Structures are given as C-alpha cells and as structure tokens.
Amino acid sequence: MNSVAKHCIFNGHAIAAIYKFEMARALRTLLQSVVTPVITTSLYFVVFGAAIGPRMSQVGGVQYGAFIVPGLMMLSLLTQSIMNASFGIYFPKFTGTIYEILSAPVSSVEIVIGYVGAAATKSIVLGLVILATAALFVPIQILHPFWMIAFLVLTAAAFSLFGFIIGLWADGFEKLQFIPMLIITPLTFLGGAFYSIDILPPPWRAVSLFNPIVYLISGFRWSFHETSDVSVEISLAMTLVFFFLCLGVVAWIFKTGYRLKN
Amino acid sequence: MTYANTAEVRAASAPARAGADARPVIAIAGLTKTYASGFPALKKIDLEIRKGEIFALLGPNGAGKTTLISIVCGIVTPSGGTVLVDGHDIIRDYRAARAKIGLVPQELTTDMFETVWATVNFSRRLFGRSPDPTHIERVLRGLSLWEKRKNKIMTLSGGMKRRVLIAKALAHEPEILFLDEPTAGVDVELRRDMWALVRELRAKGVTIILTTHYIDEAEEMADRIGVVHKGELIVVEEKTKLMKQLGKKQLTFHLQEPLASVPPELSGWRLVLKDGGRELEYTFNGSEEETGIPELVRRVGELGIGFKDLETRQSSLEDIFVSLVSDRR
Numbered sequence: 001m002n003s004v005a006k007h008c009i010f011n012g013h014a015i016a017a018i019y020k021f022e023m024a025r026a027l028r029t030l031l032q033s034v035v036t037p038v039i040t041t042s043l044y045f046v047v048f049g050a051a052i053g054p055r056m057s058q059v060g061g062v063q064y065g066a067f068i069v070p071g072l073m074m075l076s077l078l079t080q081s082i083m084n085a086s087f088g089i090y091f092p093k094f095t096g097t098i099y100e101i102l103s104a105p106v107s108s109v110e111i112v113i114g115y116v117g118a119a120a121t122k123s124i125v126l127g128l129v130i131l132a133t134a135a136l137f138v139p140i141q142i143l144h145p146f147w148m149i150a151f152l153v154l155t156a157a158a159f160s161l162f163g164f165i166i167g168l169w170a171d172g173f174e175k176l177q178f179i180p181m182l183i184i185t186p187l188t189f190l191g192g193a194f195y196s197i198d199i200l201p202p203p204w205r206a207v208s209l210f211n212p213i214v215y216l217i218s219g220f221r222w223s224f225h226e227t228s229d230v231s232v233e234i235s236l237a238m239t240l241v242f243f244f245l246c247l248g249v250v251a252w253i254f255k256t257g258y259r260l261k262n
Numbered sequence: 263m264t265y266a267n268t269a270e271v272r273a274a275s276a277p278a279r280a281g282a283d284a285r286p287v288i289a290i291a292g293l294t295k296t297y298a299s300g301f302p303a304l305k306k307i308d309l310e311i312r313k314g315e316i317f318a319l320l321g322p323n324g325a326g327k328t329t330l331i332s333i334v335c336g337i338v339t340p341s342g343g344t345v346l347v348d349g350h351d352i353i354r355d356y357r358a359a360r361a362k363i364g365l366v367p368q369e370l371t372t373d374m375f376e377t378v379w380a381t382v383n384f385s386r387r388l389f390g391r392s393p394d395p396t397h398i399e400r401v402l403r404g405l406s407l408w409e410k411r412k413n414k415i416m417t418l419s420g421g422m423k424r425r426v427l428i429a430k431a432l433a434h435e436p437e438i439l440f441l442d443e444p445t446a447g448v449d450v451e452l453r454r455d456m457w458a459l460v461r462e463l464r465a466k467g468v469t470i471i472l473t474t475h476y477i478d479e480a481e482e483m484a485d486r487i488g489v490v491h492k493g494e495l496i497v498v499e500e501k502t503k504l505m506k507q508l509g510k511k512q513l514t515f516h517l518q519e520p521l522a523s524v525p526p527e528l529s530g531w532r533l534v535l536k537d538g539g540r541e542l543e544y545t546f547n548g549s550e551e552e553t554g555i556p557e558l559v560r561r562v563g564e565l566g567i568g569f570k571d572l573e574t575r576q577s578s579l580e581d582i583f584v585s586l587v588s589d590r591r
Contacts, residue, residue, distance in 0.1 A: 011357070011390045013387040013388070013389075013390050013391060013392065014387060014388045014389070014390060016387060017383075017384050017387035017388045018388070020384075021376075021380075021384055024376075024380070025375070028375060095371055095372075095373070095374070096367075096369055096371030097371050097372065097373055099335075099337055099365070099367050099371060100365075100385060100388065100430065101388070102335075102336055102337045103335040103336050103337055103360060103363070103365050104360060104388045104389050104390075105356065105357035105358070105359075105360040105361040105389060105390050106357075106388060106390075107357075257339055
C-alpha cells in the first residue's frame with residue numbers, strides 16, 4: 001500500500017500515462033501531423049517567397065521570405081495547439097472514456113499537465129518542423145534563441161490551455177473547429193503574420209492593436225530579427241496574461257465540474 | 263477462466279470469508295442527488311457495505327443505481343451526504359478513496375485505436391501504480407485476453423470489449439470492485455466466466471458491488487441485496503433472510519376432475535382455482551411455522567377431491583423484487 005500512500009500527494013504515474021497516451025495518438029497520425037504542415041509551409045513559400053517575395057521590398061531590413069517565418073510558425077502553432085488540446089479532451093467526453101479519468105485518484109492539475117503538456121509538446125515539435133522546412137527556402141537567423149524558445153513554449157502552452165477549455169466546453173465536433181477556424185486563423189492573418197502592422201494606414205493600425213495575436217507574433221518575430229511592431233516587454237506581458245487567464249478558467253471548470261460532472 | 267491459480271484462491275478464501283465481517287468498507291450516510299434538471303435521483307440513501315461481501319443492487323431502470331455507483335466512484339457530484347471508502351471521504355480524501363476502487367461501467371466505453379495491452383497498462387498508471395507487466399499479464403490471461411493483447415480494441419467483439427473493461431478495472435488491484443450491469447448483453451459463456459471471476463475475486467478478499475437486471479444472478483451470487491426504487495433504498499437484507507421473509511410458497515393440487523368453485527369446507531385456507539378448475543392453488547408464507555398443509559391435504563381427501571399430482575413452488579427473488587417494487591408504484 002506504499003504506492004497508495006505516495007500518490008496521496010502527487011500522482012506522477014497518471015500524468016505520465018495521460019501524456020504517453022496523447023503522444024501515442026499523435027504518432028498514429030504522424031503523416032497528417034508532420035506532412036500537412038510541411039506541405040502547407042512549402043506552399044506559403046512558393047506563393048509568398050518565390051512568386052510575390054521578389055517583388056516585395058525588405059520589411060524592417062529583413063528579406064520578406066525570412067520575415068514571414070515567425071508568422072507562419074505562429075499561424076500553425078496557435079491553431080494546432082487549440083486543435084490538439086481540444087480534441088484530446090473532447091474525444092474521451094464524446095466516447096465516454098472520460099469516466100476513467102474522473103474516477104481515478106488524479107487531481108485536476110495533473111489532468112491538465114498531462115493533456116496540455118502533450119498538446120503543447122506536439123505543437124512545439126510542429127513549430128520546429130516548420131522552421132526546418134522554412135530553412136530549406138530562406139536563410140534563417142535567430143538573434144535571441146532563448147527568447148525564441150521561451151515565446152514558442154509559452155504560446156504553445158497558453159493556446160493548448162485555451163484549446164483544453166474549448167474541448168471541455170464543446171458539445172459537438174463542429175464547435176471544436178469553430179474557434180480555431182473562424183476566430184484564431186483570421187486574427188492571425190490580420191495580426192501581422194505576413195506583414196508588419198506599421199505598413200497599415202493609422203486607423204487600421206490602431207484597430208490591429210486590439211488583436212491579441214499581434215503581440216504574440218510581434219514578440220516572436222523580435223526573437224528572430226530584432227524587429228517588432230510593439231515592444232517585446234508588452235508582447236511578453238500579453239502572452240503571460242493570456243496564459244494565466246486560461247489557467248484561471250481551467251481551474252474554475254475543475255472546481256465547479258462544469259461540463260465534466262453532473 | 264482462472265484469475266489466480268486454484269491453490270492460491272483456496273488458500274486465500276478462508277481468511278477472506280472470515281473477513282466478511284461487520285466493518286463497513288463503504289459507509290454512505292444521508293446521500294442525496296438532485297440533477298440540474300430538478301430530478302431527484304437519490305433521496306437520503308444510507309448504506310453500509312461490508313468488507314469482502316458481494317452486494318447486489320437491484321432496481322428498475324432509472325431507479326438511481328448508476329447514480330449511486332457514480333457518486334461513490336467520483337463521476338457524479340453528490341448534492342448532500344457523505345461517503346467514506348475504507349474510512350476515506352470521497353471528496354476530501356479522494357485520492358485514497360478512489361485508489362481502492364475499480365469500476366466496470368455499464369456502457370462499452372473504450373478507446374478504439376489503442377491496443378488491449380496499452381489501454382490496460384494506462385489504467386494501472388492512471389490509478390497511481392507503477393507499471394507491473396506480470397500483474398497485467400495475469401489479469402489478461404484470467405480474462406482470456408492474452409492472445410488479443412496486441413489487437414486494437416476496435417477490432418474486438420462486444421464480449422471481448424466487456425472483458426477489456428474488466429481488465430482495466432482490475433489493473434490497479436482494487437480492493438473494491440463495482441460492476442454496473444456486467445452481464446447486460448453478453449453471451450452465456452462470458453456470463454459464466456464473469457461469475458467465476460467474481461467468486462475468485464471475492465475469495466481473494468475483494469468487495470464486490472454489482473447491479474444487474476438478471477435477478478436470478480443476484481439470487482445465486484449475492485450475500486446481501488439492496489433494492490433501489492425511485493431514488494430510495496427500500497430494502498437492504500441478507501439474501502437468505504430476504505428470501506425467507508418475503509418469499510411465498512405455493513402448493514398446487516392437479517385435480518382429476520375440474521371443480522366449479524372452492525368448496526366452503528376449505529375456506530380456512532387461501533385457495534384459488536386455476537386452469538379452468540383443474541388446479542387448486544394454496545399460497546402460504548415461507549417463514550410461517552404452521553403451514554397448514556397436512557390438515558389441508560387431509561380435508562381435500564375427506565371431501566373426496568381426487569388429485570393426480572402435488573407440486574410446490576417457492577417464489578424467486580424476481581417475484582419478491584417485482585412485488586416490492588409494484589407495491590410502491
């Protein structure tokens with residue numbers, strides 16, 4: 001009974017089990033998980049890099065092809081973090097296997113670490129795959145590798161938490177698609193993934209500052225090229241605010257059992 | 263099917279039976295549950311489950327059996343009352359309480375793409391136990407799943423999926439096992455295997471709480487029986503006592519010549535005529551000392567009523583259950 005006494009404090013086995021389960025799910029769909037982003041990224045570079053890129057002037061002293069790399073990574077990172085995490089928790093709810101998680105001696109924090117940790121890991125790997133693909137097309141420079149990794153990890157974690165919330169809230173498959181497709185993707189496109197918001201007319205630039213994605217992309221791009229639309233401190237602060245906001249919502253959901261328990 | 267080898271079971275069975283003492287392994291007090299819709303699923307349930315016993319929960323569909331089990335296991339939040347599992351409160355001390363419980367749910371809810379081996383190992387670690395391939399192998403072999411361990415669950419038949427759910431519930435070596443309708447929709451062979459497993463687990467000291475619609479099974483397997491009806495526990499009793507107290511017996515005379523009516527000389531007995539007057543049926547309480555049978559047989563003879571056969575029948579648990587529930591409609 002020693003093991004029972006031990007996991008009265010912390011159930012590390014459960015975290016490992018959930019994490020491994022979720023990663024195994026990704027490995028089963030390795031083709032979609034890796035090939036799709038590689039092809040999509042390549043297409044973006046064919047269109048924006050080879051076809052349009054040479055006609056574009058440099059943006060902030062950076063060649064256009066290299067300029068769009070952080071934005072492209074963010075575009076996939078945000079949508080994939082949400083998709084991974086939301087599907088990860090929605091599917092057991094849909095099939096009913098959630099009963100086992102709910103009846104296990106596992107705390108809500110451990111459940112979140114398992115699911116969100118796995119979803120974030122997957123999207124970080126995906127981001128790095130996109131980076132490697134981009135390196136085949138344009139020379140990549142990363143001036144602040146530490147901050148690049150920090151923004152990558154923090155954004156992946158924050159949006160995986162967000163996805164986890166969507167997965168708990170959703171009561172149908174279409175709702176899983178709704179937020180990433182109809183809100184996150186447009187906000188990312190309008191958030192300066194492919195341009196600097198400085199080139200926008202002043203009214204639109206002001207409107208853009210209400211788009212939280214602007215801050216994420218700006219900070220991430222700064223870690224590559226040291227050029228940014230807003231100061232890097234504000235980017236970091238906004239990312240952290242979003243992360244803790246999601247954490248708060250998840251804590252509330254587990255406390256109240258919202259959409260989890262009757 | 264052998265869950266453990268026979269010698270081991272035999273060795274363990276003596277102390278386990280002795281262990282079926284009065285100390286409650288689950289203590290439920292004043293438990294209520296009202297769903298958000300306002301539906302009162304449970305109304306003040308008080309119940310104590312003894313260590314090492316097989317307890318059968320009976321009740322019609324929607325009576326509250328699954329809600330009761332779900333609360334003890336942590337899937338449904340209670341509206342009021344307390345539940346202690348081996349002394350641990352299911353809310354304050356949920357880790358210790360849940361670690362002791364294994365649950366086999368009613369629905370066949372399994373992951374589709376996982377292998378049998380992966381999903382059973384997952385369950386063990388989810389319940390905080392270190393990986394133990396030897397134990398998992400024993401469980402899978404005991405449930406005739408060993409040959410299927412590399413198969414994806416989606417390729418298995420319904421009966422095999424049911425076995426997988428049981429293996430998952432046993433993966434962390436629980437001291438208490440909940441079986442919610444374990445034999446609903448399974449074939450005869452699996453039912454027989456399942457009950458053999460239940461007996462073996464009990465012999466090892468595992469407490470078993472099951473719900474079933476097959477009352478004959480409860481009659482055969484259970485030590486004690488609880489009947490839930492409309493959210494209330496209307497009876498909790500030792501099976502043998504329940505059968506004795508509430509069971510009725512019937513004596514039927516198969517007559518040579520049909521009777522038009524019960525003769526007035528026999529009005530002292532509760533008699534009815536059946537099958538167009540060809541059968542004379544006497545119903546009496548099984549627990550009564552004086553059944554009045556010898557006197558009745560003598561009087562029937564004196565009246566010259568010829569009979570070719572006599573038949574006695576004892577009411578089954580099913581009859582008792584139906585009369586208990588219908589009395590409260």
